[in-house]
Amino acid sequence: MTIANESYTVTLTGKRLNNEEFSMEMVIAESGTPGETVRWFERLVRYDHTHATWDFYKEGTEVMLEAEWNTETKEGQVKDPVKIGDPNWHCWDTADKGLADKVCA
Numbered sequence: 001m002t003i004a005n006e007s008y009t010v011t012l013t014g015k016r017l018n019n020e021e022f023s024m025e026m027v028i029a030e031s032g033t034p035g036e037t038v039r040w041f042e043r044l045v046r047y048d049h050t051h052a053t054w055d056f057y058k059e060g061t062e063v064m065l066e067a068e069w070n071t072e073t074k075e076g077q078v079k080d081p082v083k084i085g086d087p088n089w090h091c092w093d094t095a096d097k098g099l100a101d102k103v104c105a
Helices: none
Strands: 006-016 021-030 038-046 052-058 062-069 076-079 090-092
Touching: none
Parallel strands: none
Antiparallel strands: 006 021, 021 038, 038 052, 052 062, 062 076, 076 090
């Protein structure tokens, strides 16, 4: 991919963890230095697609956003200390309840 005249190589790698879960990781590198990758995100997903967890990284090492949700009901939670302003989980309700904010259990 090319952004602002810079070429990058993006690699998505999947790995089977067990009979219930698999992981995905995406790394990015400038095309001229493919060995110097930066982790963009990683995720853990259940094969039955009932739950997913995502971690998005800042500069490849610091988790800047964590998100978890039920892929069927869409109920979930997010943690982003920079944008939200605190280190706590913030939750939302199921799709049939409009994904409304709710108190985390």
